[in-house]
Amino acid sequence: MNKTKRVLSVVLAVLMLSSLIAALAIADGQHTVVIDYVFTNGKQAAPSWTATLAEGSNLEQTVTSPTVVGYEPDPATVNVTVNNITENKNYTVTYYPANVGFTVNHYLQNVADNNYTLDKTEHVGGYTESEVGGDLAETYPGFAALLYNTKAKVAADGSTVVEIYYDRNYYMMSFNLDGGYGVEPIYARYGASVKVENPTKPGYTFNGWEPTVPTTVPAENTTYKAKWQAEKTAKVSVVIWGENADDEGYSYIKSVETTAPVGSTLTAVPSGTNLNMETKLWELKRVEQTTVAADGSSVLNVYYDRKEFTLTFNYDYSSGFLGIGAGYNKTGTITAKWGADIGSRFLAMNAAAKGSLWSTNYNGAGPWTSFLQIMPEENRTYYCRNTSNTAQSAYYYTEGLDGKYVLKHTVDAYSGSNLTITAEDFYTMEGFTYDHGTDGEGKPLPKEPGDAGQWSGAKFYYKRNSYDLVFISNNTEVKKSKVKFEAALGTSNGESFAPSYPSNFEPNAFEFAGWYQDPEGVKPVDWNAKMPAASVTVYAKWAPKNHTVKAYLTKEVVGGEAIYIYHVPHGTAVPSAPVNPTNGNYTFVGWFYEENGVEKAFDFSMPVVKDLNLYAKWSSNTLVTYTIYYKSGDIEIAEPTTGSALAGTTLTFEAKTGDELNEGYQSGYFPHTGSHSLTMDINGNNEFTFVYVAKEKVGYTVRYLDKATGEPVVVNGVPTPDKTGETSDAIITEKFKVITGYMPDSYQKRLVLSADPEKNVITFWYTKDEHHATIQKNYWIQNVDGNGYSSMPYSEISAVGNIGTTYSADVITITGFTYNPNPANAHTEHPALASGVLTANGLELNMYYDRNTIEYTVKHVDANTNEAFESETGSALFGAQVIGNEGTFDGYMPIEDQPKQKSIIIGMGTNEIIFYYYPCYYIGHVRSGSLNNTDTIRLTGSKANLTAAVTPGYLYGGAFTNEACDADHVQTFTQGENAINFTPVKGETYYIWEVSETYLKPRTYAVSKHLQEKNGQLCVVELYLMTHADRQEYQYMGFEIVGENAAISDRTVYEVVNATKGGNLYQQMYVGLDGNMAASKTEVVEADRRAGYIAMYKLDANQFAKFKTDGLTFQPYWVTLDGIIVRGVNCRECTYKDDGETQINANNQARIGSNVGIYTNASQQTIDVAYSYVFEAADVEVATPEVPVTPEIPEVPEAPEMTLNSGAMYLRAQYTYEMMTNTVKFISAIDVNECIEYGFVINGEVVKCEEAAQTVDGYDANYLFGGSVNGAMLMSCNMLLDGLVDGMPLNVTPYYVALDGTVVYGETRTLVYRQWVGLEG
Secondary structure, three states, X not given: OOHXXXXXXXXXXXXXXXXXXXXXXXXXXXXXXXXXXXXXXXXXXXXXXXXXXXXXXXXXXXXXXXXXXXXXXXXXXXXXXXXXXXXXXXXXXXXXXXXXXXXXXXXXXXXXXXXXXXEEEEEEOOEOOOEOOOOOOOOOOOEXXXXXXXXXXXXXXXXXXXXXXXXXXXXXXXEEOOOOXXXXXXXXXXXXXXXXXXXXXXXXXXXXXXXXXXXXXOOOOEEEEEEEEEOOEEEEEEEEEEEOXXXXXXXEEEEEEEEEEOOOEEOOOOOOOOOOOOOOOEEEEEEOOEEOOOOOXXXXXXXXXXXXXXXXXXXXEEOOEOOEOOXXXXXXXXXXXOOOEOHXXXXXXXXXXXXXXXXXXXXXXXOEEOOXXXXXXXXXXXXXXXXXXXXXXXXXEEEOOOOOEEEEEEEEEEOOOOOEOOHHHOOOEOOEEEEEEEOOOOOEOOOOOOOOOEOXXXXXXXXXXXXXXXXXXXXXXXXXXXXXXXXXXXXXXXXXOOOOOOOOOOOOOEEEEEEEOOOOOOOEOOOOOEOOOOOEEEEEEEEXXXXXXXXXXXXXXXXXXXXXXXXXXXXXXXXXXOOOOOEOOXXXXXXXXXXXXXXXXXXXXXXXXXXXXXXXXXXXXXXXXXXXXXXXXXXXXXXXXXXXXXXXXXXXXXXXXXXXXOOOOOOXXXXXXXXXXXXXXXXXXXXXXXXXXXXXXXXXEEEEEEOOOOOXXXXXXXXXXXXXXXXXXXXXXXXXXXOOOEEEOOOEEEEEOOOOHHHOEEEEEEEEOOOEEEEEEEEEEEOOOOXXXXXXXXXXXXXXXXXXXXXXXXXXOOOOEEEOOOOOOOOOOOOOEOEEEOOOOOEEEEEEEEEOEEEEXXXXXXXXXXXXXXXXXXXXXXXXXXEEEOOOOOOEEEOOOOOOEEEEEOOOOOOEEEEEEEEEEEEEXXXXXXXXXXXXXXXXXXXXXXXXXXXXXXXXXXXXXXXXXXXXXXXXXXXXXXXXXXXXXXXXXXXXXXXXXXXXOOEEEEXXXXXXXXXXXXXXXXXXXXXXXXXXXXXXXXXXXXXXXXXXXXXXXXXXXXXXXXXXXXXXXXXXXXXXXXXXXXXXXXXXXXXXXXXXXXXXHHHHHHHHHHOEEEEEEEEEOOOEEEEOXXXXXXXXXXXXXXXXXXXXXXXXXXXXXXXOOOOOOOOEEEEEEEEEOOOOOOOOOOOOOOOOOOOOOOOOOEEOOOOOOOOOOEEEEEOOOOEEEEEEEEOHHHEEEEEEEEOOEEEXXXXXXXXXXXXXXXXXXXXXXXXXXXXXXXXXXXXXXXXXXXXXXXXEEEOOOOEEEOOOEEEEEEOOOEEEO
């Protein structure tokens, strides 16, 4: 050791090392009182309350159990009473679940889609962590509650929300049409809009329903009966039937229309009805009774018999004698109905008379009739006198079916003279009409019957007649066909003729079932039968149409294999409803079908009026989630739609449009499809992506189709053209086109456009109707921002009315809105109108509703009491979003994880935004006179400890009422309380003066002298205990010596401590700028000192004597102005070596942390401050202490760069050791003109020096390194040795970086740390 180091070792005999002292905070003889706060399961509910008492102490205190959100403590307070404590004492407070409640939201299914709307919110009682239970569902008429999570637990803070969804039930609305048609049963969701057309019943005027049909589906199955007002008179078809000539049957002659009072019974033809039947030929036989129906379907059958006539034949004439007795001796007759075939009988009469020249003159003169086939329409008397045996013959030919003539029969006449042709010879032949002929001389006969040439040999040609085949449909003649006599009826092609559908029939209710011989449709027409010589009537049979009903397991398999197939006559129900199908884990919901893209429900009790493809819908008791994405390429252009639904249900989603899409995609982007239905799969994967493409515009088409034909409506022979267009809008709304005589199925229609123009089709379906038009009622609601109006979803009501009638829109109740008959900014194309006259162009009524202004409150609520301590009120429009902000309030802190902002949608109920806060107090951390930071601490009802709030690395320096932290603002506490155990006050700020742990470190100063009694040996004769503080605002500073009952204290501290030698300053100790105690051989200037004070205590003779024998351990402390004793983080153990030793053994035990206690004699008087304390350090130099053996040091590797010549005195390492601060200072000489960087490598770590000086601590280079470096600059660095262990080596190598970048290393010096000495080597 060089001389300098020896001098420093003698003067500064203070060793400063740290080691841990365990269990110093709670000394022997102390006991704890603990209150544990636990849940029912034994887990901790809140930090325990703890008090530390000395044995035998007493304590009486009421401790309020801390608040734990969602739980109630039992007991609420603990009365702690301890007398003469001898052991630890424990209390337990158990926290039981509190009735914190939770929220239940009830969502009702929308009418028009499968989404849900919040109906109401209610707050239900429930204990923390209990299950919400299965009895939360409300009873809503017309709704069925879906499953919800009954096992959900009630959150402690009441934040649990249970969402219950209610599906609308389906109900049947049946219609008893009482013979009418045009209205089908409705099987639909409760609350669905009902649009019921007026039914039709021919002959009647519809007079309403009994009971009145509601505008929406009621919550039960109902039946409504049509009321009819019959017309006063109705059409009656009088069908005239004539008796056949050759049998007893009757054939249709004609039909005559007449009218009669509705409901009257007809037993005769109404007066004034002219049947034009010749009474000389026909005789009324009977009239079939009928009742006059209002629909004009009544038929009155009238039957006529043919009258009979008689032909009288007189023959066998005798001329008598001279005329006497002359006359006809024989008479014969033929009696028959007119038109009857009497040909054979006539010929028999000729044979009987032996002649065929029958005259209507008594004298038998011509003209004569030789043959009659058909009974004439009168009575006749014939006379025959000619009995010649000379035969003459005439020949009669008839046209065959092939057009060729064949001999029908020959008529013979007997006369002795030549006969001539007369009109009687052109007789009527059944089924034929005379056409032409030749006389006996071959001369042509006249076209018309009359006298002509020679009869004998004459030829008469008859053309075959054609008769009417009359087709009757619904009592109306619809066609006549001519059929040749005796030809097959089928030659008319009537079998393939299908009549038009009767206009007074229910549309699509019947189908043509063929032609029949009778009106009842019992006997089919035999188309091979031959046509008689009279008209034939056939009757169309209309049978109820047979509809095919197919039922499929799911919608996806419609068109495939059906599970049920029925063939049902129109207007009847399926004979027996099938059993409900099964489908794995799904629950059958019901049967549905689609019509014109609209899904409708079906019940098997409904009459079937069309072909149906039914499909089963399914649900389950399993809620599944779904996600709908909206993408353009791989980019999501809108927030996904997510939700949950019962597996098996089908939801329909529309593509998002407009401001529903993200910025940059709100126009010019169109989906491939505008909507998509998704059936929830119980196995998951319920996702669909609407894919958008960029297009400037897309095309669309509006079609106007005839519902009856499916083709464009034809007006004046011209089909109504489609409307086409292009638009950049995402949604279009089209109004119907006025087509005279037709009525559309809707006033207007809306369509979400897709990127495919082929899919963008709106179709209006038209029904022929010249008396009705569409009434459109639109309900508009004010936009949330108060600007403009939008159509209320699903509020467009289309109805049908009578043209020329005035109609009004009802003022309906819309929650949150008020009707405004005169809105200032109504849509120009939809002007406000509540009433108007219906024209052929339709009528649009527009009702506008303004949003109500509703008050809301932002509440700031104490989470412990649930009472508001601050509220802000405002108002906003119904449906608007209101945002509230978390506030800052003195004495309150927000609860954990509470958002800074909350929002609500303004509704009709209680509109509150609630922020919760815990009561709190504050701890301000003041360091070096400035407020460093402030802690916000929740008030729990437990006692607080300010000393425990001190920031690690700092000491408690007292509590104050403001950040000045001076003697005028010392914190006071309730009697019996102190900074270690006090009840904090809400909103109060407790300022803690925090001091770096570099203060209150134990230091010693040993003074050695030559003692005569020890033969002049140099021995330690005095020992000073030392420490330092940052300021004077303490009551006391002192030292606790272990083993002594009381601590040593003193009220005086010093700015500097001077050690003198021979009356001259030998060393001055002070608080350095870094906060540590420092020492100087010269008086320190003010600028080098930091504000701080040194406390010191000299052991008295008894104490020193005890120290020499037993050693001592001490710990510095101070007493704060609020009465807390604060001990430093280290204590020091000191032992006396031996006589002749110049030092003591001093060991700073390891860091144990500052511990505090209550100083019972507290006052607010600060310690006294004196400038200096002076003592005589020594009068002679001391001998060098013995150095322990240095352990072997490993060889230092050679430097990688250039190493300085070992003979040079530059870059040699010297050091000084400051025992008081346990600090070493390394020094080396350098030439600063030759380098750009310099420093030391210590155990491999580079320590750069910032500057060089001519002297270090008063020493120059010449003194330290010799004359060879006289005038050189010195570089130095400090190193604190706290924490080194005994025997630890330090390898120190000075270095510098030359101007050319070369690193130059000096000689490595190896030093060894010795615990009791310092450094060796």
